[in-house]
Amino acid sequence: MTNFKLHLPFQPAGDQPQAIKELEQGLEKGLRHQTLFGATGTGKTFTVANIIAKKDKPTLVLAHNKTLAAQLAQEYREFFPENAVHYFVSYYDYYQPEAYIAHSDTYIEKEAMINAEIDRLRHAATQALLTRKDVIIVASVSAIYGLGSPEEYEKVHVKIEKGAAENRAALIRKLVGIYFERTTADLNPGQLRAIGNSLEFMPVNERVMYRIAFEEEKIAQIDQLDPVSRAKVAEPASVFVFPAKHFVTSVEERERAIEDIKLELEEQLAKFKREEKPLEHERIKRRTLHDLALIRELGYTNGIENYSRHFDGRKAGEPPYTLLSYFKRCDKDFLTVIDESHVTVPQLGGMYAGDKSRKDVLVEYGFRLPSARDNRPLRFEEFEERTGQTIYTSATPGPYEKAHSEQTVEQIIRPTGLIDPELTVRPVSEGGEPMLDISCPTSNVGHDMSYMPYRGQIADFIAEAEVVIKRGGRALATTLTKQMAEDLASFLREKGIKAEYLHSDVKTIDRIDILTKFRQGGFDILVGVNLLREGLDLPEVELVGILDADKEGFLRSETSLIQTIGRAARNVLGRVILYADVMTGSLERAIGETNRRRDKQLAYNKKHGITPATIKKEIHDIAASMRTEHQRTIDELLVLDTLAYKDDPAAFIKRKREEMAEAVEQLDFETAALIRDEIYKLEGTGPKARKPRTRKPLSGS
Secondary structure, X not given: OOOOOOOOOOOOOOOHHHHHHHHHHHHHOOOOEEEEEEOOOOOHHHHHHHHHHHHOOOEEXXXXXXXXXXXXXXXXXHHOOOOEEXXXXXXXXXXXXXXXXXXXXXXEOOEEEEOHHHHHHHHHXXXXXXXXXXXXXXXXXXXXXXXXXXXXXXXXXXXXXXXXXXXXXXXXXXXXXXXXXXXXXXXXOOEEEEEOXXXXXXXXXXXXXXXXXXXXXXXXXXXXXXXXXXXEEEOOOEEEEOOOOOOOOOHHHHHHHXXXXXXXXXHHXXXXXXXXXXXXXXXXXXXXXXXXXXXXXXXXXXXXXXHHHHXXXXXXXXXXXXXXXXXXHHOOOOEEEEEOHHHHHHHHHHHHHHHXXXXXXXXXXXXXXXXXXXXXXXXXXXXXXXXXXXXXXXXXXXXXXXXXOOEEEEEOOOOOOOOOOEEXXXXXXXXXXXXXXXXXXXXXXXXXXXXXXXXXXXXXXXXXXXXXXXXXXXXXEEOOOHHHHHHHHHHHHHOOOOEEEEOOOOOHHHHHHHXXXXXXXXXXXXXXXXXXXXXXXXXXXXXXXXXXXXXXXXXXXXXXXXXXXXXXXXXXXXXXXEEOOOOOHHHHHHHHHHHHHHHXXXXXXXXXXXXXXXXXXXXXXXXXXXXXXXXXXXXXXXXXXXXXXXXXXHXXXXXXXXXXXXXXXXXXXXXXXXXXXXHHHHHOOOOOOOOOOOOOOOOOO
């Protein structure tokens, strides 16, 4: 019986039918590694969705950043609305790892800001793997980092059943035992509260609340409630409640782990004594004894993950449990898809070394026990051991895929008939001459360059973008640095052009919001660095300007240039301007590959009488699932109140502050917090506001 139900919004077309057939045959033959070499906009995700439906196995889809992972998760939900499609990425909005800089004697304490909503989505993903087979998890590199044991996580769940013999106090103890926190305020995921002769709690994986009513030492009623309106949604006969944390340990295992940690501490103290390191001796002694006291009393301490080997019962050097462990428990023969593999594969391979280097210093100087090294990401060879049949998808496959793939399937022809964008090469500097001697016959090199002297890349891009904006299109500009991206966005706004910037310092949900608003027409030009390259699906983009395209390096390599060119490949009017004073090897190869694809696509269209059409794709708010109820309520208020604010900002804010004060007087702190955060957003102030850097003047180059 088929678990996966693929909803076909359209039938496979272009190169898709042949690609699906060849990949399916490869899986049937038992091929371990296959590559889907697909040009941007050819529907690689749709091709893979067909393979998942045919393979009918749990599937891990790996992406190299949170934004792309969110977009992929949304697409797979559209293809498989009846199945479990989940999103699993790092739950940190901000993360500063623990570190020690020896030469300056600087200890940096771990500092992290956890996104509770992403944490909820992580729990939903792991619980799906433990309870069903029709699961697709779209994950970032977080998938190879330590996670609690799936056996322990599954073993300690609590079953609440109507009519079962249970009293309120006993159930509270059970929930606290799986790391639920008691509260008397509004419930958040992983919290419970006692009200009269009933108990209310919110599971860590759902946006619902449960109320358990007791009568004569029995569970008399189970109500599922809406967490905002408190309206009854359902009356389930039973509820399975999983732990509020992934790292779960029984009391017996905790005591064993404490004894193991004490033994390791004794060994490390003896080592430092032999080496005559009294400072390191005192450091590790104080740190470990403090942590052990907290673990014994509370069951938890900051940095408890550094002792994970002892709690898991692993030997020194053994790999940690990860998301892959949950997949193995679900189905040992799961399918792995590595999206944009030319970036994701090197990222997977580079995590271990960086983590080990930092941990080695902490251990050497007495800040952590040696077992802290075993709280680590998987080595790449360990990742390979834990995965089976793998499909790599990329428009520019990397060295690993080329060397290991037993079959490479090419997908160049788009279902829409779209061809790769026209290319124009123009000079960077003011007064420069257009390049006319490049061997790329199907590109428009020197196109529209009759005006002289040349005005420079910034002015030229603005002029070209204004033409695109007038007809309702959008434009992208890629820069080499974050500072340049911010400066250019600010410069464009000063010119009266609606523009935003995007780079790695922008928070995950903010990045997704920016991309959604861009597609919706909230602004016209998006400026970024490398985040505008792989996988971003922006069919409204008609123009891409690659600034300083001749600065050979990672951001202007052949792979990067081809990927950036691909951002204009989803629109029939798409074209790319590469600003360069010299022709680099990467530019020549990128132009050559683009022209090879164009020639093949043009020939196919001519043979089949196809007229290219821009991809039409519904615009979704892919960040919606990552927002809390609080954030969504604020967004709804903003829609209603923005016009009133614009009419008279001062009077509106004054009235809102009075409403906030009134709510505080009535002890309605939730309403007060909503009003406060709405004021923050309207005024652009508060802790979540992005502070623009000081902008330097932009020259023509």
